[in-house]
Amino acid sequence: MDEKDAKQRTTYRTSEVARELGISVEWLRKGEERGFFPPARRDPTNGHRYYTRKDIEHLRNRRTARNGDGR
Numbered sequence: 001m002d003e004k005d006a007k008q009r010t011t012y013r014t015s016e017v018a019r020e021l022g023i024s025v026e027w028l029r030k031g032e033e034r035g036f037f038p039p040a041r042r043d044p045t046n047g048h049r050y051y052t053r054k055d056i057e058h059l060r061n062r063r064t065a066r067n068g069d070g071r
Contacts, residue, residue: 011050014040021060037062
C-alpha cells in the first residue's frame with residue numbers, strides 16, 4: 001500500500017492488514033478467535049472486518065512481542 005493511500009484511508013480490510021503484517025488472512029482470523037488479537041470492528045450489514053491504522057500498529061506490536069525477535 002503506498003504512503004499517499006495510507007494517509008487518506010481510515011479503515012483497512014483483513015487482506016490488506018494480513019499482507020502488511022506478513023501473515024495469512026486465515027492466521028489473522030484464527031488469532032482473533034483464539035484471543036491473540038482483539039476483535040476487529042465489523043460492518044453490521046455484511047460482517048466484514050475492518051481495522052484502523054491504530055489497530056494495525058497494535059497487531060504489529062502484539063505479533064513482535066509474541067515472537068520476541070522483531071519479525
